[in-house]
Amino acid sequence: MFDHFAWSVVATPLLVLLGTWLSADRLRPDLAPRVFAWSAVVAALASTVNLVVFGLKALAQIPAVAAVGDWSADVVVADTAHVPWVPGLSLVWACAVAIAVGAQWWRRRRVLRAARAEVEWLEPRGDVVTVADERVEAFALPGTRGRPGRIVLTTGILDILDERQRVAVIAHERAHLAGDHHTLVWLTRVAATAHPVLWPVARKVAYLVERAADEAAAVELGDRRHVARAIGFAALAAARSGGVARSHGLPAALGAAPGVVPRRVSALMVPRERRRWTAVLPVLLAIGTVVWTFECVYDLHELLALASIR
Structure with missing residues (x-):
């Protein structure tokens, strides 16, 4: 069974990371975040399932558990005798993933609830809500089943933008x-929490959704250079005000690590490229690791069935 651990837990996340690094900027901006986000999610899920399977194997090696299950603990142990550390490590890792992902889910739920509480009493103008705040911020607040999504702008950003720049920022957030x-973004962060090798992919996806929104705004306004100037100007003003829009950990026109906004502006200043073929490799990798994971589960079943023969 160790080959499943080597492929799904070690090799696949590294291949997703490598593929993202080599091809993320070559894929169409509207397609790229979905391809690499779901590739990371599938890789992390496959890794976690394999960890759970090996964790169950670690439990099955305990004589008391084997007695209850009516199988031979020695047979189960022999399957990974050349790598005896794998089942124990997998059990600890799987438990750590469950705790970390649960804490991350709870923290996100709490933050979103607080964000909605800040704006739900305000009167929206269409899908836009204005918050009285001197900081220069803009972000998209996702909706729920009973509430539509909102675009949140501060009075600080409205004061420094002209009408066309406001339209560009709103179009970006609407995208x-x-x-x-x-x-x-959230799912990729969960994937990275489950497998730390995927954190660079999560950061890349956070950048790619900004690029996708930039391109959508450019299409809506019909002027790529105008959108580039609006985003660059707003980001510079946000940095000076100390209110760069990292509000609530949500995608935002201004919320970017140093150096990211210049890259986005630069990308908007050149003609848009249309490429799809690079999406094939991560999709095939995701399909392959899912099939391999199902085989790992089946192998555990076969091992326990073999151990039950006396």
Whole structure:
């Protein structure tokens, strides 16, 4: 069974990381975040399932558990005798993943609830809500089943933008809501929590959703250079005000690590490229690791069945 651990837990996440590094910027901006987000999620899920399977094997090696299950603990142990540390490590890792992901889910739920509480009493103008705050901030607040998504702007950002720049920023945030980008960012962060090798992929997806929203805004306004100038100007003003829009950990026009906004502006200043073929490799990798994971589960079943023969 060790080959499953080597492929799904070690090799696949590294291949997803490598594939993201080599091809993320070559894929169409509207397609790239979905391809790499779901590739990371599938890789992390496959890794976690394999960890759980090996964790169950670690439990099955305990004589008391084997007695209850009516199988031979020695037979189960012999399957990974050349790598005796794998089952124990997998059990600890799987438990750590469950705790970390649970804590992350609870923290996100609490933050979103607080964010909605801040704006739900305000009167929206369409899908836009204005918050009285001198900081320069703008972000997309996802909706729930009973509440639509909202675009949140502070009075600080409205004061420094002209009408066309406001339209560009709002179009950018509206693209985040339409593309469900907050879900992609969140799921990729969960994947990275489950497998730390995927953290660079999570950061890349956070950048790619900004690029996708930039391109959507450029299409809506019909002027790529105008969108580039609006985003660059707003980001510079946000940095000076100390209110760069990292609000609530959500995708935002201004919320980016140092150096990211210049890259986005630069990308908007050149003609848009249309490429899809690079999406094939991560999709095939995701399908392959899912099939391999099902085989790992089946192998555990076969091992326990073999151990039950006396």
